[in-house]
Amino acid sequence: MKKKIMSLCLVLAMAAMTLAGCGGSSAGSDTFKIGGIGPTTGGAAVYGIAVRNAAELAIKEVNAAGGINGYQIEYKFEDDELDNEKSVNAYNTLKDWGMNMLIGSVTSGCCTAVAAESSNDNMFQLTPSGSSTDCTANNDNVFQVCFSDPNQGIGAAQYIGSNNLATKVAIIYDSSDVYSSGIYEKFVAEAANQPFEVVSTEAFTADSKTDFSVQLQKASDAGADLVFLPIYYTEASLILTQANTMGYAPKFFGCDGLDGILGVENFDTSLAEGVMLLTPFAADAEDAATQKFVSDYKAAYGDIPNQFAADAYDAIYIIKAAAEKADAKPSDSVADLGTKMEDAMRTITVDGLTGAAMSWDADGAVNKAPKAMQIINGNYSLIQ
Amino acid sequence: MSLLSYLINGISLGSVYAIIALGYTMVYGIAKMLNFAHGDVIMVGGYLIFTFVSTLNLPIPVGILLAVVLCTCLGITIEAIAYRPLRNAASSLAVLITAIGVSYFLQNVALIIFGANTKAFTSVVSTEPIKLFNEQITISGETIVTIISCVVIMTVLTLFVNKTKAGQAMLAVSEDKGAAQLMGINVNRTISLTFAIGSGLAAIAGMLLCSAYPSLTPYTGSMPGIKAFVAAVFGGIGSIPGALIGGIVLGIIEILGKAYISSQLADAIVFLVLILVLLIKPTGILGKKIQEKV
Numbered sequence A: 001m002k003k004k005i006m007s008l009c010l011v012l013a014m015a016a017m018t019l020a021g022c023g024g025s026s027a028g029s030d031t032f033k034i035g036g037i038g039p040t041t042g043g044a045a046v047y048g049i050a051v052r053n054a055a056e057l058a059i060k061e062v063n064a065a066g067g068i069n070g071y072q073i074e075y076k077f078e079d080d081e082l083d084n085e086k087s088v089n090a091y092n093t094l095k096d097w098g099m100n101m102l103i104g105s106v107t108s109g110c111c112t113a114v115a116a117e118s119s120n121d122n123m124f125q126l127t128p129s130g131s132s133t134d135c136t137a138n139n140d141n142v143f144q145v146c147f148s149d150p151n152q153g154i155g156a157a158q159y160i161g162s163n164n165l166a167t168k169v170a171i172i173y174d175s176s177d178v179y180s181s182g183i184y185e186k187f188v189a190e191a192a193n194q195p196f197e198v199v200s201t202e203a204f205t206a207d208s209k210t211d212f213s214v215q216l217q218k219a220s221d222a223g224a225d226l227v228f229l230p231i232y233y234t235e236a237s238l239i240l241t242q243a244n245t246m247g248y249a250p251k252f253f254g255c256d257g258l259d260g261i262l263g264v265e266n267f268d269t270s271l272a273e274g275v276m277l278l279t280p281f282a283a284d285a286e287d288a289a290t291q292k293f294v295s296d297y298k299a300a301y302g303d304i305p306n307q308f309a310a311d312a313y314d315a316i317y318i319i320k321a322a323a324e325k326a327d328a329k330p331s332d333s334v335a336d337l338g339t340k341m342e343d344a345m346r347t348i349t350v351d352g353l354t355g356a357a358m359s360w361d362a363d364g365a366v367n368k369a370p371k372a373m374q375i376i377n378g379n380y381s382l383i384q
Numbered sequence B: 001m002s003l004l005s006y007l008i009n010g011i012s013l014g015s016v017y018a019i020i021a022l023g024y025t026m027v028y029g030i031a032k033m034l035n036f037a038h039g040d041v042i043m044v045g046g047y048l049i050f051t052f053v054s055t056l057n058l059p060i061p062v063g064i065l066l067a068v069v070l071c072t073c074l075g076i077t078i079e080a081i082a083y084r085p086l087r088n089a090a091s092s093l094a095v096l097i098t099a100i101g102v103s104y105f106l107q108n109v110a111l112i113i114f115g116a117n118t119k120a121f122t123s124v125v126s127t128e129p130i131k132l133f134n135e136q137i138t139i140s141g142e143t144i145v146t147i148i149s150c151v152v153i154m155t156v157l158t159l160f161v162n163k164t165k166a167g168q169a170m171l172a173v174s175e176d177k178g179a180a181q182l183m184g185i186n187v188n189r190t191i192s193l194t195f196a197i198g199s200g201l202a203a204i205a206g207m208l209l210c211s212a213y214p215s216l217t218p219y220t221g222s223m224p225g226i227k228a229f230v231a232a233v234f235g236g237i238g239s240i241p242g243a244l245i246g247g248i249v250l251g252i253i254e255i256l257g258k259a260y261i262s263s264q265l266a267d268a269i270v271f272l273v274l275i276l277v278l279l280i281k282p283t284g285i286l287g288k289k290i291q292e293k294v
Helices: A002-026 A045-064 A084-097 A108-121 A149-162 A178-191 A213-221 A233-246 A288-301 A307-326 A334-345 B002-031 B038-055 B060-086 B093-114 B141-163 B165-175 B177-182 B187-212 B222-235 B240-261 B266-280
Strands: A031-038 A072-079 A101-103 A124-127 A142-144 A168-174 A197-204 A226-229 A251-254 A276-278 A350-352 A355-360 A372-376 A379-382 B130-132 B137-139
Touching: A031 A045, A031 A084, A031 A108, A031 A307, A045 A072, A045 A288, A045 A307, A072 A084, A084 A108, A101 A307, A108 A124, A108 A142, A108 A178, A108 A334, A124 A307, A124 A334, A149 A178, A149 A226, A149 A276, A168 A178, A168 A213, A178 A197, A197 A213, A213 A233, A213 B002, A213 B240, A226 A233, A233 A251, A288 A307, A307 A334, A307 A350, B002 B038, B002 B137, B002 B141, B002 B165, B002 B187, B002 B222, B002 B240, B038 B060, B038 B093, B038 B187, B038 B222, B060 B093, B060 B187, B141 B165, B141 B187, B141 B240, B165 B177, B165 B187, B177 B187, B222 B240, B222 B266, B240 B266
Parallel strands: A031 A072, A031 A101, A101 A124, A124 A142, A168 A197, A168 A226, A226 A251, A251 A276
Antiparallel strands: A276 A372, A350 A355, A372 A379, B130 B137
């Protein structure tokens, strides 16, 4: 009997502690709690780590300069391993922590999964790099810092066409990935208006992403002089290696997913020489803001920041601008804060590292101009 | 001309499947269990060679030898710790579930030690590619080495099983464990030996797989592992030449399916063919039908 009473007491005590925990986090806080979600391990770890670090860097700067509307920012980043389910779990973990606003998820698939949850809470969500339109479609609370996939697909086709990079283009894309197939569809649609011909279109899926000999052989047989790769860098590094083994040397052109290819451990970067990619940030750009960001990032984390880092850095300043415009307070409920921030986002214009005068349309997609880069001597260089 | 090059690619991919399938088939033939952790031993082999050759800069043959020895030890350890205690369990499912557990265990340990970032494996093959028909067809050095290794391993293994005492003991255990024990064969040691050979081969398979497709992650072994299992079933599980035929046929079907039907449906086609073969010949191409005596 004694034991029973004892255990009952323990259960009650535990329940009381849980309740107390819930109460404490939602009311009476005097800091903004910004949560972040992205893959810091797994095949896309380069992106998640870049976002985590750059957002942290920006938050430190904002805090040092007095915070947002006088409130300091607390920051917590959760790993989702590029897995939709884990991303949603991370969202719930951050909500339990008392998050007011969310940066993430870093990748399109995860971002879409989290957006389905966050839209129910009207949690303000700003994804640095989730570029699929599914992230923002029908979700009033979700905004993008990066280009949406359709914009990237159209932009890539126009860039190749207007610079006469090729007459015959082959495409290799990942049909099991929303990012890749989203860009692919718009690229093909826009290609019809451009002075080049799409001669070969081959896909692969998440379960067959090691052997690309067939796709490359077909591109080569079709006489393609440019291969468009709207895919992530892990597969792209294999494609470059296999094309080299085959002795097939077309131009390769990709989107922001190729950013990071030079960071693959032990990868022979000479294979990536000449690869072109559309991405809004170049670490070697000469403006003062970029130079300062690159040197601060390098001092803090030892790496040269990529485009994802720049997107995340901008994201924090965009949140700051919107929150100041909306006169947001940490004591606002999540849903009220969401509504205020969403209204502010559609009116503000922000100058950032990834574009000047960024503005947002009703869907949450960003308007800014794309830039093209080329890998030269093992570095990303801006094409003037 | 492109058909020929597809066939060569298919045989190359198939040879890797065949070497992996050998590991499945030998263990199944002798211990009557599906070692689903086999694909992950391949991944461990790949990482070991990567560590020895690319990180520690050991000479390539030394690195390969060390990896084979370590993988062999790993195989024996897994068998002794995870499978042997369950060998006489009431349900054969127990070992199967344990094998899946071991598979996840190996993946997660690799995740902790090596991290999840993709590592580009430096090919251990330095042979120049052969170019045929005015450079219209290129056969990479990796392809040649893979196909030769596959044939050599297959021959040596067949000779070993048929000509040596240990090999004969394996055959006896695979026919009837109880009777073999009565005849004075050490069943435990024979099964350990099977795992040792299977895991040693896994290290070589890992080396060939990663040389041909140079990206190494903790999940590198899982999909080829499943495909090789299909190849083993396809060729008749338990049969060594069956693994060779199954692997190569599977590789060719996969590549040709990708080339001529649809690059997205390649995997579905592979499994469709498996179902058809099993409907017509339930024991696989070279599988023996063993009558259960009542």
